[in-house]
Amino acid sequence: MRRSYIDGAWVEASGEGWVSRSPADREDVLGEFVEDVSAADAAVEAARRARPAWEALGLTGRAAALRLFERALDARVDAIADVIAREVGKPRWEALGEAKALGAKVGLTLGAGMEEVRERLLPGSQTWMDGGFRYRPLGVCAVLGPFNFPLHLANGHILAALAMGNAVVFKPSELSPACAELYMEAAHEAGLPPGVLNMVQGRRAVGERLVVSPHVQGILFTGSVATGLAIRRATVEQPWKLLALELGGKNTAIVLPGADLERAAHEVGTGALLTAGQRCTATSRLVVAESLAEGLIARLARIFRRVEVGHPLEDATFMGPLIHEEAVSRFLAGASSAAAEGMEAVVAPEACEVRRGGRTLPGCYVRPALWRATRRPDGQGVHDSEEIFGPDLVVHVVEDGASDEEIASIANATPYGLAMSIFSGEASRLEGLAPRLECGILNLNRGTVGASSVLPFGGVKMSGNHRAAASLATRYCAWPVSTLRDEVRMDPAQRMARFPGWDA
Secondary structure (H helix, E strand, C coil), X not given: CCCEXXXXXXXXXXXXXXXXXXXXCCCCEEEEEEECHHHHHHHHHXXXXXXXXXXXCHHHHHHHHHHHHHHHHHCCHHHHHHHHHHHHCCCHHHHHHHHHHHHXXXXXXXXXXXXXXXXXXXXXXXXXXXEEEEXXXXXXXXXXXXXXXXXXXXXXXXXXXXXXXXXXXXXXXXXXXXXXXXXXXXXXXXXXXXXXXXXXXXXXXXXXXXXXXXXXXXXXXXXXXXHHHHHHHHCCXXXXXXXXXXXXXXXXXXXXXXXXXXXXXXXXXXXXXXXXXXXXXXXXXXXXXXXXXXXXXXXXXXXXXXXXXXCCCCCCCCECCCCCHHHHHHHHHHHHHHHHCCEXXXXXXXXXXXXXXXXXXXXXXXXXXXXXXXXXXXXXXXXXXXXXXXXEEEEEEECCCCCHHHXXXXXXXXXXXXXXXXXXXXXXXHHHHHHHCCCCEEEECCCCCCCCCCCEECCEECCEXXXXXXXXXXXXXXXXXEEECCCCCCCHHHHHHHCCCCCC
């Protein structure tokens, strides 16, 4: 049985257990883990006790501790990459990128992140006490992580919260508990003060206990819309809680006359297939000008048919498995809904076999799906409104002379608003379309996936609640306190002018 980490020590849990199995090979077991709901309360209490002293260290003291954490993470890059690849099925080359980003995030947080929350002074003030504002930590923050970036996304929340002087309780996805355990081993080795960073393993019940705890001041969540809405409902009578919700996307690439077809095909194909489509920024919709449509669709079909699907530890693999059998079933079910939604299959989705070591793997492998829409989207149906979280792309063809309004109406015909891309030889098309597109990330001649940590990250509509992450993460881990100051003693004449009869 695997453990939680509370108050600077590994804690043996008692409760219902579950097994973490690799989606790449269901016979590959990463460990048995235990859900202990009471551990959530113990972790919150440990964080409450530790937080005042952690804040009192000041940024210099906290930065020194986080730099030790950075070194411990960097020392485990290969081990972390191996566990990510096995536990969530991400190809190892991709998992290695995630593992390397963990330590690098420390410098970004202490640099660009802290610049976002520096003191601001009124004109003429010498210090914030003369007139200005400074930020204070929220208190205890609960970080609820996803499986697709099991450490990178949680790490961004955790480091921002810690840098600001908060204490943290981390609940990883129940689909990636082994990844979280390795992360916490680095925290333990780094010698973070007991209680400053805690981790509790568990499923829904543990998450619910953290969410409703009256002693948790911030909930930093990445995951599904359904869970995000459940968090909102559960905290409706706790208005003091800050919710930072990143809830996914249904992301559109737009390819216009003058675009480089080879670049567009490469970027759109990568965006659709990377991480087997299990990214919140995955490209799942495409709007393309009629004169380019056949050439682009043919290129994408070739990519979709030839992409190397395989075990994540094999060097040649570009696309690993989906996360579990239920995800495979949901993905394949899209074929039955496609016809009713006016979709023609260019490349039909299907389950596939992968062999390794002389045997067929019992894994969750699929081939990607490419669809051509036969009618304009209405924002309804699976393929235009739901985050399938698999390698699924729908193509909408428009006339070469389509207006910006028409293109934008198709791109926006989805409840989500995270990422979009425009491919064009004319930068002015970005300027014309940008004010009409409902998204938080808008790229020119590059795909929807792959974001910069020195820029904000987040979306609008059902993609979240506008608390942009990455460089702005420190902002949602704190609140601003404004200060004005007058002289200690009041001029008697001033006092009498304000309140006649004061001395009567």
